[in-house]
Structure formats: structure tokens, C-alpha cells
Amino acid sequence: MNPRAFSRRQFLTRTALAAAAGALPAGLAAPISAPAAPRWGRTAQAGRLLDTSTEDASAVRPIDFADVDIEDAFWRPKMLKVATVTLQACIEQTERKSGRIRNFEKAARRTGETHEGIYYDDSDVYKALEAMAYSLKTHPDPALEAKADEWIDKVAAAQLPDGYLNTYFTLRGLDRRWTDMEKHEDYCAGHLIEAAVAYYQTTGKRKLLDVAIRLADHIDDTFRVPNRHWVSGHEEIELALVKLYHLTGNDRYLKLADWYLDQRGRGFGRGVIWTEAEKYGPAYCQDVVPVKQQSKITGHAVRAMYLYTGVADVAAITHDTAYLEAMRTVWEDVVYRNMYLTGGIGSSGANEGFTRDYDLPNTQAYCETCASVGMVFWNQRMALLTGDSKYVDVLERTLYNGALDGLSLSGDRFFYGNPLAALNEEGSGRREWFGTACCPANISRLVASLGSYIYAADAHNLWINLYVGSRTRIAAAGGPIDLRVNTRYPLDGKINITVSAARPIRHTLRLRIPGWARDQAVPGDLYRFDPRQDSAAVQIQVNGKPIRFREEHGYAVLDRVWAPQDVAEINLPMPIRTVRARAEVKANESCIALQRGPVVYCVEAPDNSGNAWNLLVTDGSNFATKETHVLDEQIIALEGRANALVPRGATVEPVPTSVTAIPYYTWANRASTDMQVWLPTRIHSVKINT
């Protein structure tokens, strides 16, 4: 039995019950009508693109956010903040402080009014809708759902009879639609599709899904069917189309996704404009060579992440080895040579993306929040494709550091870029909003959909990838098993997993042993830990008794018959680790960083006499943990000793001082201040600040 089909049915049952109880209009709650019935997973079907004989019943699938209840002390408050604060800010900015919703209203009226804002602004509406959809699962909110429905009505009203939907061209002149690849028409369409799929998943309402299907059909008819060359100027639609394929079972969306991938790296001909590729060169848009020949990470980081996520999605279905090989090589290029310790990527603001290998400046680090969100997407797909936990290691690093840093603890301030060092300059702190507002809704939808990244399953195995307090139900061969994970992670590394089934059932639990718990900072050793002082090992107990376990692909394998209320416990020692970068990373020469569990630390001025740049540390071995808070966020701070160079008239003097490091994601919440992740262990020179 297919666990996705199970969980889908479970979900539909809940939806139908809600409809019956009057919570939802019954008509909207109905599943998609046959023959385009929603099909989760990769069930074989006549007329499908795939040679279904190759379908692998044991392939790994994520358990979806809709089937996971988050109870976690770390994440649940953040999800609630997204639901109650961040999404309200998104709504305020989208409806009142910008013309984003007005554009849909104007497009629906078709009376010649002017478009407000930027050509990609529609996508922010869709991304906010997607985040609302995920959030409604964790935090049902009739007012929020009513707002989403109101927006969806406006979106639907703006769609043209032929399925086209883009307020920019509807208002600026439809004669120019589909003439400039930069103009994000397919990018916006992709976000619409993602929102539609998510909203249908949560609410069972299909109005937005129908809009998305009509638009996807329009695009398919415009490009793939006549095979009119076209490249998505900002990738995104590829991964969205795979979602639509999985939901509807209609293989034209999979074919269209694959067709989009195949268009890249073939040049673009007469009669087409592609502004950004012209300005920055085709590498900016990953368009130098066909995707299957790509081996280097280039250009705009968000574009790259969305592309490779889509590639992995298609490859997971088509098993195209050329795609798989390209993904492997490009991934190594990212992780081995071009990733920050925070899991952030894209060091340069000039192209919002990649430069040359090992060019990882700290103050200048761009590390766009959206690129980190994309890293989470891509690494999830790579993990599912390969079953290798190294991808989850990268995912987790990015999630807890580079991505989470994009959202303030208060939920209503954002970073677009996430540098690893900062000088206290006016206006450099977190911002309320951005003209190009991709990041706030992006981090919102990631946090709100966290449930999708915790578990994966096939018919015989359950993978636990992230340790997040939560419940889910899986379909084992012998019947359903309920799982409940209890943990203070990442505050400590003790995780309890209660396995509940009606009767004893044989099933394999695969518990991820993070790279950091195996003394590997990152795959490829761009960053390395200093040797540990202690010798604590990863331990697993079942029902209180230590067990021996074997390890496969970075997972502890617990293959056993689970009795009702069995409790597995994994204990991941979390010593403070000193991190050093490869010598090739000039920016981190003679520096150390601190990490504990998945959390990367920084030194920020408010905890350190107003200065984060004058501290000379040794090797990090004198740091100790201290449980405390940053605002209302419970954290483990690290306290150690250092020499501070303190002004004395015309010189400075070394003053022994205590140093406090806090989790990187918590910085810039108390003020716009100095901060450093990488701390100097020697003085090459000093810069005098006035």
C-alpha cells in the first residue's frame, strides 16, 4: 500500500467531514472529478508519459505537511508567529501598501487602468496564498481563510478566457505577452500553481486550482504543443508543474516541466527578448549549456535553486540518469566550494548569485533568504532521490541558519540578504518590507510548510530527517502506525519517538544521524570541525534499553517489530564545535566559527560591550553553554574568554573579556549592530573605526 495514497485519503476524509459539518461549502470540498482525479505519488496509469513498468513501489516520498502535526517547542511558536503576525504583514503590504491586489481588480475590470509596481508582483500574491494555505493547516483561522478566498476570487476574475493570467501584461498591453523571457510570466504562473496545489491540499477548495490548470494548459498550448522555443527567464514553473502533475495525474504537466528543462542552453533566437540574460550573460540564467551538461553552479542563486529543484523533481519520475549526474556534479560545486557555513549561497549582490569558487566574503555576503529557501527545496529533493542523509545535512544547516535568519523573532521584520558579518550602519538592519518582496512570503511558506520536511516514507521504511516535535501516521504493511516525536532539539540532542500501532507491526525506522554528530561539518569538508575533546557517541535506546544499530547512508536503521507504545530514543551529543574553513576561503583565514548541533553561532555587539570586531579568540575550547534568551526566544548561548582590543587614547590595549555567542538566526533582533560569525584568532592588521 502506498503511504502517500493513504495519507491523501486520510486528508480527504477529514476534508469531507469538515464539509459535512458545514465548515466548508460541500461543493468546493469535493475531490477533483474523474478522469482527472487527484493522484498522489506515481501510480501507474494508461496514457501517462512514464513507462510505468519502471515505477518503483519502494521509492521514497515525503510525508506531507497536511499529514503532520507540529508540536515542537522551537518551531511551533514560529509557525504561529507566521500565522498571526507575518501573514498579516504580508496581507497589509499586498493589499494596502502596494498595488498588488489592485492590479488583479483592474485586470478583471479591463477598463484600461494602469498596472502598479513591478512585472513580477503577481507572484507575491501567490506566494502569500501558498503560505496561508500551509498555515491554515497548523493554525486554522476562518478570517485568514476568508481573506484567501477573497483574493482567489480576484485572481480568478483576472484570468483571460484563453487561460492567460498576468496582470502586468493584461494592463500594459497583451500584444507584448510572451515576448520577453525576463518578464517572469512563467515564474508567476509557477507560484500560482504552487499556491493552488497547496490551497487545495489544505482546504479542498478547487477554484484556484482550476485557474492554475487553465493557465498551465494555456502555456502548454502556447509553447510545448507547437514546440515554440521559450526559456523560463526565472525558473520556478518547472517544480510547480511537477506538483500539478502529482496532484492531477495529468501527464501534460510533467511533459511541460520536462520540456521547459530541455529548452535551456540552446540560445535564444530572433524575435525574442531576454533582458536579464542579455545584461548579465546566459550563465546568469543557467542557460549556457543544456541542463544535462551542466556541472558548475552559476548566476542568480534563486533561479539556480528553483531550476535544480525542478530537475530533481522530473528526474525522480523519469529516472533520467543525465539529469541525476548533472545534479550530483552541480550540487558538489555548490556545497564543496560555494556555500557559506550558514548554508546560505550566492555571495554577490551584483548578480544576486555565484561568483568564483571559494569567494565567500562575510560582510558582503549576499545570501538571499530566497536562495536559502531554494536550498531547502533542492536538498529535500536530492535526499528523496538518493536516500542519502548528506543532503538533509545541508538542508538542516540552511534551514536553521541561513533561511531562518531571514525572519525576525517578532515575525514582522525581514532580511533580504543574510551576511555573516555586519558593521553597525544606519539602515542596515532588518526591514519591514521590500519593493521586490519575494523574501517575506518565501520564508513564510517555508516555515508554514515545515511539516513536509520532517518525514519520508516508502512501503517498508520511515525516515526521520528532521527532529521536530510532531505527530504523524504512516501506512505500514500491517496497518497504520502513529508516530510522535518529542524533543527540545536543537537546544539538546535527545529525541523520543513513540511508536503506536494497534498491534505489533514490523517496520523499519531510519533515524538520521546528522553529519555534525559524526564529526563532519559539511559534506566535502569546505568547513571542518576541530577534533572533539569528549568522546560521547550517538546512542539509541528502545524502551529504555540501549541497542546496537547499523548505519546506512547516514541513518540509524531500526528494523523491528514495533509493539504498541514502543519508545525509541536517540541521543545526539551536542558539544560545542570549533569550525575552520578551507584555506582557499581567504575571508576566513585564521578565523574560527562556533557550532553546536545544527546551529551556527555569531558574536553580536549587544552581548559584548557593543563591539563584535575587536575580539581575539583562541580556539573556541574555552566556550561553555548557557541557557538563556534573546528577547523571548529560548537559546543556548556560548560563553568564553577572549582578548578585546579597547581604545586608550591614541592606541588600544588588550583587555581580557568574556565573549557571548548567540545562534546566528537570532542576531539583529535587538538593534542594528555589529556581528561576526567568523572570529579572528590572530591579528594581521587592524582597521581603526572612528
Added chain:
Amino acid sequence: MNPRAFSRRQFLTRTALAAAAGALPAGLAAPISAPAAPRWGRTAQAGRLLDTSTEDASAVRPIDFADVDIEDAFWRPKMLKVATVTLQACIEQTERKSGRIRNFEKAARRTGETHEGIYYDDSDVYKALEAMAYSLKTHPDPALEAKADEWIDKVAAAQLPDGYLNTYFTLRGLDRRWTDMEKHEDYCAGHLIEAAVAYYQTTGKRKLLDVAIRLADHIDDTFRVPNRHWVSGHEEIELALVKLYHLTGNDRYLKLADWYLDQRGRGFGRGVIWTEAEKYGPAYCQDVVPVKQQSKITGHAVRAMYLYTGVADVAAITHDTAYLEAMRTVWEDVVYRNMYLTGGIGSSGANEGFTRDYDLPNTQAYCETCASVGMVFWNQRMALLTGDSKYVDVLERTLYNGALDGLSLSGDRFFYGNPLAALNEEGSGRREWFGTACCPANISRLVASLGSYIYAADAHNLWINLYVGSRTRIAAAGGPIDLRVNTRYPLDGKINITVSAARPIRHTLRLRIPGWARDQAVPGDLYRFDPRQDSAAVQIQVNGKPIRFREEHGYAVLDRVWAPQDVAEINLPMPIRTVRARAEVKANESCIALQRGPVVYCVEAPDNSGNAWNLLVTDGSNFATKETHVLDEQIIALEGRANALVPRGATVEPVPTSVTAIPYYTWANRASTDMQVWLPTRIHSVKINT
């Protein structure tokens, strides 16, 4: 008699002579045929736009590069380097290393080939042609002229029968021409017009001029005549059209320039796209309110400078007081609150332009070379409009510092941005070329046309604005006067002016007394000099005898009967000045800078034990001059004493040391190194570099 008419006739005579001698094809050397005969200055003519009754015979006009021979020890080598090195690099990059010339060849063939590069690339060809034109005056070079003629043939062949000329749209699809205001079609047209005017001025050849006239007519017919709303997305054509008007006397070009100015700040309606304005908002393109209501400097700095230059050009003819008042207010906003000490403008790379008042970071200073070139343009126009030397003060500051810094001493390396402080980071130095290659040709055309910025004249007065060794001839009431300026400026402040006429002639010489020689660092006191230690005053002698002189608008007025071979000498004391910024400029708090004459200094690592950031100075009073070289550039260095904070194990110690400062424009010629213009006088904190 109108001195411009005189010098024009003089030029035409030279051209005609050259043609008669066979140096030029006679047909091309002919002046423009009547009734569109070229008309310099603002001679009244029936049917002109102007109410010619208001024409002011005494209005100030610049003496043109074509009528000035540069002999200067500082500038002439730079002009020769532009002629022999920089322009060769431009040609190499334009012809071989990019598709810029190929685009014209393809457009001429009309066989459906693809455009290479960016939509504004045509402008680089035109700007290089303009620089070649100026350079051919200073440094005649048949091979360079042949290359220019070859390019001009290719440009002409690419023009469409209706006059339209833009390789991007010709190759990408003419159905989309004039639909996106961002696409620089009028910007490219403006640069074509400027090149055509310059090439006609130097060579008398009119092929490119005819192309430019056809294109200008096409634009006029497309927009102004039917009054179809259109805004120049990147201003430039306005100032170019005024040049075309001055050359041809055809008032439709003046009307078109004025019409372009009048289009701004009126919104843009349905059916038009304007990508950059949408992305960055209308302030980016100076399009928030109509030009006559503008009072704040906003947005993209180069756009702003070109716009206001065009406004001043139109206002000089139409005497529109609303334009004049807007210019005055915007200029004060630039100079009083938003200009670097180097005369550079546009502090932010994000919008390549202006941010908020006093936001003038040093390391992050964008200060695009092209914006400095535009500052020179605009301030020249403002000086001519008003006769006030404060505009020349700003022009000179920008010319000798922010602009000249864009060109390496070798002539083949360039800065796009010109920061006032730099950390030695790999790849941060001068570059061979840029994808967007506006800056190299822009600084080339400025240096090659330096002759146009030295003198201005009306019927009774000669203004000497810049002190550059040179010769020119002016038309005085009693006959021509030959002038020869001899000076080592800016190495010292002694300037000899030999006045030669066949017989004694009464004429007024107006010698600029720079603001820096009157203890004013900049108009508006954004920067101030510390009080001087000495009391040396500006002195003027005629034929060796000191004279008393009166000062008007910042000029020493020498109104006398000039005998043959009279020599006037002005002596501008050049003490080292300590500069401080207003407290509002947080970036320069507790810092000083050094200036001598018009030259701003910096401290660069190669002269200072490899470090420019660890030096604590006092007040600059202990600095002394030393004549020396940077590579083969003769300079006056400044040497003083400071405390260097030098690493000693886990701390730093203050070490008394000598400090050498060099002219800012000479930095980054020996290595990619640390540099600072603003030097700390106290230690607030230190940053440890590893």
C-alpha cells in the same frame, strides 16, 4: 562679432583648406547646405523656435575643443594616452571582444541573425566614435580616422529607410520598437547625435551627421509631432538634440529636446512598459514630478546628470525661469548634501545613484565614473548660464578627482565605481573592461574634449575657467587675440597667460579664482578647510608688475587694453589643506582628508608599509609636499607623521611612522590595495583583520 561664429569660420576654413589639399574628400568636407546651414551660437533666424528678440549678444559661450590646442604637461600626456592606448582598447573591445560592431553588420544584412549583448550596446560604439572625433583634433591619426569612417559606414548601413536606427530592435523584432521606455532607444540615439556632431566638427565629414539627422527626424515624427507621450528611460538625447540644434540651426531639434523634458513627471499610461521605473520607482528616472517642479536629486546618478545638463542647455536658449530655478535647487541638493569630496556622486550601487542626504559611505561609495563625467557636463552648463565660478569649482573638483580616477595611468584599465576607501580584496582593482561598458568611452571622450572646458567667451570678455596649458584665439571687438596659457597646474598654482594681438585691444580677461584659493572647500560647506597657517594671498601681475584687481562671481576681472605680448600671471597659493566633513556625514566622523589645490589626496598601502587603515593622524598640519612619481605620473605627494597600530602577538602597539598621501586619481595603479581618503584622528573602536 560673435566669437563662436568666428571660431566656427576659422574651423571651416581649416577644413576647406584640408579638403583642397586632398587630405579629405572634398564632398564630405563641404559645410551643411543652406537653408540648414550650420549655425553656431544662438544667432537669430526667421522661423526659429526662439523669440530672437530676447537673444543676448553678451551671453557666455564655451570655446570649443576644436579651437583650443592643449600643450599642458598634466593633461596632454593623458590625451595622448587616450588617443594611443584607451581608444585602441575601446576598438578592440568593441570590434573583436564583443558583438557591438557585428550587430551593425547583422542589422545591415537584415537576414535574421541574432543580436549579441545588451540593448544599450550601440551607445558604446557611438561614444567611442565621439571620443575618436575629439582625439583626432589633438592627435591626428589617419588610421584612427579610417577606423572611424569604417564604423560610420557600418552604422549608416544599419539605418532603416524610415530613419530608425537601433540594432537591438532591428535584430530582435521591430514590432517592439518604442514600446519599453527602458530600452535606451533614445539614449542610443542621443549618443549617435553627439558623435555625429563631434565628428563633423573635427573632420567636416557629414555622413554620420546625416544619419543622426534622419534618426532625430524619425523620433520627432514619431513622438513630438503627433504628441505621443513618451519618456526617455535613460536621459541623454535632450542634451544631444541641443547640440544638433546648435550645429544645424534647425529648431525642430530644440523643440524636441524641450518636448522630451516636458514629458517627465506625468506618469506613463497603458500600453507602455518601463522596466527600470517599475522596479526602482519613478524617482529612479527623475519622473516623479515635472522637471520644473523638481527640487531634490533622486535616483540613478548618470540619468540625473544627463537630464539636468539637457535642462540647462534648453534653459540657456529659452531662458525658462522655471527650469533655471529647478536647476539651482537641485544643484544645491547635490552639492550641499550629496557629493563626495572627490566630486563623485551617487553613493549607492543598488540604484547606481542617490539615497538620503549625507549618506556618503566611503568603502561602499559607488561614485560611477559616468556620473562624474555627467557632473562635469552639468556644471559647465550651469557656469555658462550664470557666470558663477562656483559651478566651475565643482566641475574642477570632479574632473581632477572623481572623474579622472576612472582611467588608469596606463590608459587601459578602468574603474566603474570610484570608492573613497578600499580594502584589498581580490578582483576589486581596476578592470580591463565591463559588460556594461559605458565608463571607458565616457572618460575617454571627456579627456579628449578637455579643450571645451577651459575657456568661455562673449563679445567683450574671456573667462579662463580651468588652468590648462593651451592656446586659443578669441574674437575681440578690435580684432583677434591669441592666448597662450603656461602652467604646471595642478602641481603648482602659477599660471602665465600671454595675450597676443596685432595691435592694442581693449578686452576683459576674467580669471577664475578657485574656491579652494578663497578658503572655501566646496560651495555650501559640506566640507570645510581648517584655518590656514600661512597668509599667502592670490596675486596677479601683468608684465611682471603686481596689480590690484576686482573680483566678480569668483573671477578676477582684468579689464584693460592689451598690448601685443602682454603677459598676465596669476599665482594661486597651494598650501596643504586639512578638510573636515559636516557632522551629518557620519562616515567621516572624527576624520580628516587632505587637499592641495584642486587635488584630493588618499593614503594607499604601497606607500605606507602595506596598510592604509591602521594610521591615526592628528590634524594634517605636520604634512609637507614632496615632488615624486606614481609610475610615470609626476605628482606632489604629501608626507607627514602618524601613529600606526602594528600587530604584536595578541595585541597591537602604536608605532610612530611616516605617512605618504598621493593624489586620489593615482591610486590602484600599482596594485589592488588598501586605500583611504578620510583618515581617522581618534579611535572609536578597532576591527581586527586576519
